[in-house]
Amino acid sequence: MSCRGCSTWVLRRLRTASACGALGAVLFAGETPARAESWYWQLAFGPATQWLPQSPRFSLDATQTPLRTVGGGDVGTIGATSWLGGYADMGFAISDRWQIPVVGIGVYAPVGSYALTHVTRDGSFVELQPWTAFLIDVPLPGIGVRVKQRRWMFTGALRTAVVIANVQARVANGAAWADLGRVSATLFAVRAEITACRRFDPETRACVWIAPNVYEVGIANGGSLGLRWEWGP
Amino acid sequence: MNRSFGVALALVALLASAAPLGGCAAEDTSADQTDQASGAALTPRRGAVIVDGCSLDTFQAEALASPSAKKVLKEVVFLCAVPRYDGTVQPSDPSALATLAALVDKLTMAGYSVRIGVSFTDETGTRYDGAQTASLLADASWRGEVTAALHTFAVTSHAAGLEIDLQQLPATARADVTAFMGALSTAVRPAAQLVLLAPPSVSAPSDVVGGDAIDLVAIAPLVDRVRVMTVDFSCCGGMPGPTIDSGWAVDAVRFAGGLGASNLDVAFPLFGVDFGPGGQRSVSWLEAQGLADSHQQPIVRGPTGAPNFHYQDGDGAHALWFDDAVSTIDTLDAWSVLSPDVGVVYFGLGSEDPALWDAIARRLP
Numbered sequence: 094m095s096c097r098g099c100s101t102w103v104l105r106r107l108r109t110a111s112a113c114g115a116l117g118a119v120l121f122a123g124e125t126p127a128r129a130e131s132w133y134w135q136l137a138f139g140p141a142t143q144w145l146p147q148s149p150r151f152s153l154d155a156t157q158t159p160l161r162t163v164g165g166g167d168v169g170t171i172g173a174t175s176w177l178g179g180y181a182d183m184g185f186a187i188s189d190r191w192q193i194p195v196v197g198i199g200v201y202a203p204v205g206s207y208a209l210t211h212v213t214r215d216g217s218f219v220e221l222q223p224w225t226a227f228l229i230d231v232p233l234p235g236i237g238v239r240v241k242q243r244r245w246m247f248t249g250a251l252r253t254a255v256v257i258a259n260v261q262a263r264v265a266n267g268a269a270w271a272d273l274g275r276v277s278a279t280l281f282a283v284r285a286e287i288t289a290c291r292r293f294d295p296e297t298r299a300c301v302w303i304a305p306n307v308y309e310v311g312i313a314n315g316g317s318l319g320l321r322w323e324w325g326p
Numbered sequence: 327m328n329r330s331f332g333v334a335l336a337l338v339a340l341l342a343s344a345a346p347l348g349g350c351a352a353e354d355t356s357a358d359q360t361d362q363a364s365g366a367a368l369t370p371r372r373g374a375v376i377v378d379g380c381s382l383d384t385f386q387a388e389a390l391a392s393p394s395a396k397k398v399l400k401e402v403v404f405l406c407a408v409p410r411y412d413g414t415v416q417p418s419d420p421s422a423l424a425t426l427a428a429l430v431d432k433l434t435m436a437g438y439s440v441r442i443g444v445s446f447t448d449e450t451g452t453r454y455d456g457a458q459t460a461s462l463l464a465d466a467s468w469r470g471e472v473t474a475a476l477h478t479f480a481v482t483s484h485a486a487g488l489e490i491d492l493q494q495l496p497a498t499a500r501a502d503v504t505a506f507m508g509a510l511s512t513a514v515r516p517a518a519q520l521v522l523l524a525p526p527s528v529s530a531p532s533d534v535v536g537g538d539a540i541d542l543v544a545i546a547p548l549v550d551r552v553r554v555m556t557v558d559f560s561c562c563g564g565m566p567g568p569t570i571d572s573g574w575a576v577d578a579v580r581f582a583g584g585l586g587a588s589n590l591d592v593a594f595p596l597f598g599v600d601f602g603p604g605g606q607r608s609v610s611w612l613e614a615q616g617l618a619d620s621h622q623q624p625i626v627r628g629p630t631g632a633p634n635f636h637y638q639d640g641d642g643a644h645a646l647w648f649d650d651a652v653s654t655i656d657t658l659d660a661w662s663v664l665s666p667d668v669g670v671v672y673f674g675l676g677s678e679d680p681a682l683w684d685a686i687a688r689r690l691p
Contacts, residue, residue: 161528161577203351211631213660216576218630224351265629267559267574268567268647 132187133326137300141319143176143201143228147310149258149278151221153214156264158271163264164215168276171210171223171260176201182232186325192237192248194286199230218265219273225261230254237286246298248288256280256309282309284316290323298323368655368689369662372669374401374553374591376443377676380417380426386676390433394687399672402433403489403521405443407479408451411462413471415444415479423482430484441521442480443489456494456536463495463502469509477513487519487550495539497531504544511548519550526556526578526593535562542585552587553671554578557595566601566645568632570594572660579668592661596674596682598648603641610677614648631656651685654678658686 148170155165180199186192207223237250259277263270285307290300300323305316375395377386381404389395390402406426407415417423430440445451446459462468480488488510492503507522514520522545527537546552556575560567570593579592597608600617609617614633618625621637628634631653637644649657658670672678679685 160571161573163573206352206354208354211656213572213662215573216660216663217571217573218656218660220629222353224353226351265571265573267571267630268565268628268634270629 132185133189135184135186135192135323135325136182137197137321137323138179138181139300139319139321140177140179141199141201141317142204143178143230143317144174144315145176145306145310146173147314148172148174148223149256149280149310151258151260151262151276151278153219153262153273153276156273158264158266158273160266160271161217163217163219163273166214168214168219168221168262169210169212171207171221171226174207174223174226175204176228177204178202178228180230180232180319182321186239189241189326190238192239192250194232194235194237194250194252196234197230197232199232201228201230202226214264220263220265220270221276222261222263225275226258229257231256235286241292244292246288246290246292246300248286248290250286250288251307252284252286252304254282254284254309256282280310283307284309288321290321296324296326366659366689367691368658368686369664369666370690371658371666372401372591373399374403374669374671375399375596375675376403376405376671376673378405378674380404380406380422381429383676385680389675389678389680389683390438391436392683394683396437397687397690398683399438401439401441401671402675403441403443403671404430404485405445405489405491407442407444407476407488408447408449409444409462409472409475410449413468413475415472415475423479427482427484434484434486439486440484441487441489441519442483442485443491443523444476445491446493454493456496456499456539459492460495460499460502460539463499463506466505469502469506473506473509473513476510480514480518485518487521488514489521489523489553491523492536492539493525494536497538499539500541503539504541507545507548515550520548521551521553522549523553523555524582524587526554526575528574528577528581542582542587546585546587551589551591551669552582553591553593553669554582555673556593557673560599560601560647561606566599566634566647568628568630568634568647569597569599569649570632570657571630572657575657576661576663579664590667591669591671592664593671593673594654594657595649596672597677598646600644600646602639602644608674608677609646609648611648611650611679614646617646627653650679651682654682655685655689658689 150170151168153165153168156163178201180197182197184194203226210221212219233253235250235252237248239248257279259275262273262276264273284304286304288300288302290298292298300321303318306314409415433440447453448455511520524540525534525537527534532538556578559571575592579590598614600607600609618635623635623637625633625635632647632649634647
């Protein structure tokens with residue numbers, strides 16, 4: 094399957110997953126959560142790591158420097174990156190069976206040591222500084238199932254996300270560098286989340302989760318691993 | 327509940343400790359810079375090289391004889407002819423002309439197209455006096471004599487054409503320059519080619535000395551090619567720096583193209599520059615390496631990739647900037663933004679990194 098074919102396949106499934114999540118939200122919005130009723134809010138937060146063998150391609154707006162106007166466009170990637178940060182997440186469970194993640198937010202910064210990345214843009218040399226990057230991860234609606242076994246709960250979900258990354262860049266101006274500010278990349282992701290939780294009471298639990306990327310920059314491009322504290326039946 | 331609270335606290339503590347760790351990415355200074363273009367094929371371009379003089383030394387001859395140079399270069403320009411005050415063109419003695427013709431024939435047999443470059447210097451052959459040249463160009467009879475002499479020179483030397491290098495002219499010479507180029511075009515073309523070595527202006531009025539004397543809109547139809555001389559980026563009393571900036575060169579070529587010049591070359595300097603208390607002077611790659619070694623100075627790369635270093639000698643502090651095979655190829659790769667029709671003219675054969683032509687040839691498809 095060509096890359097073009099992969100993108101089409103993935104996009105179809107993304108649309109399906111998003112539609113299911115949106116349908117779930119519409120059907121159950123406005124319901125008052127109560128233990129005896131069919132859906133319950135879930136809140137979570139925790140630390141997480143991400144690993145991206147392929148980082149996104151950053152783009153630059155046309156920028157005036159002391160020497161010239163550098164035309165806007167693609168400025169390449171910063172290579173394989175590892176990230177560490179934290180996140181918060183919100184969703185709801187339906188009938189103690191279905192898990193509907195709704196929205197979250199995570200902020201990550203790179204860990205490790207990275208070499209400068211040199212690219213060219215409109216004829217000028219541009220330098221990206223990978224260690225200055227940061228990544229905002231906005232998990233979007235998805236769908237999953239959960240199983241409880243005594244004090245343990247296991248969840249599997251398919252999750253979408255929007256990822257916004259940016260990194261500091263500068264451009265060669267003769268013998269000196271001119272600051273380009275931060276160049277950014279925005280991309281769509283699909284992840285499969287698998288969670289194992291230890292329940293301390295009916296509404297609180299500590300979890301560990303892993304989420305390989307079904308699609309993020311590319312097919313099967315890395316994934317995430319994290320801990321989570323959850324509230325909700 | 328106590329256990330739950332404790333676990334929650336532990337997670338919060340872990341999150342809090344992770345936050346500063348998340349900012350702990352650092353630059354790996356031991357690693358080579360990651361160049362996303364490395365290894366990719368260069369855009370094939372028409373290549374030419376300018377020799378400053380009327381002959382080749384051993385190094386230059388060996389370079390041109392190499393298969394790598396023949397893959398990269400198709401044209402050789404000898405900056406050899408100098409119009410004189412009396413309307414003649416030198417060199418004019420039969421021995422010099424015969425030697426030049428033999429050299430041109432030899433290079434032509436080797437597959438090169440050879441042209442004669444015409445430098446409008448004063449009669450020292452090294453200095454440009456724009457005011458004097460402008461006054462000569464204003465004399466129609468002088469223009470006529472020089473035109474005829476240059477035509478004869480091209481024929482006698484067996485060259486495929488002439489390349490005109492007019493520098494540091496005042497803007498008032500604009501009309502006379504155009505008239506001169508028109509007369510040359512009539513005399514030389516189409517039997518031979520006529521090429522203009524143009525100042526690297528990026529704006530109108532021009533930002534370089536002599537730029538406004540060249541009316542590219544009028545001259546472009548009169549010549550077969552325009553070589554935009556994007557060398558000497560840091561020169562003429564300015565701050566020490568690289569001899570070329572790739573982005574600046576792109577702008578100069580685009581500007582020339584916007585004025586109607588369609589057969590364009592961008593120039594790359596093969597020489598470096600030593601900036602010292604007494605002024606600037608051109609240096610070769612070999613001399614640059616020798617100076618760095620003798621003064622035990624580390625060579626670093628500037629933002630454009632150009633190697634450079636500083637040293638002290640009897641007359642004070644020096645800054646030396648030059649190019650090598652790596653910086654040259656990086657610039658050629660940066661120029662992928664230019665149309666493949668834009669050629670490259672390398673200025674200063676004999677000053678380059680000895681590994682240059684092999685390195686470029688390997689990267690060509």
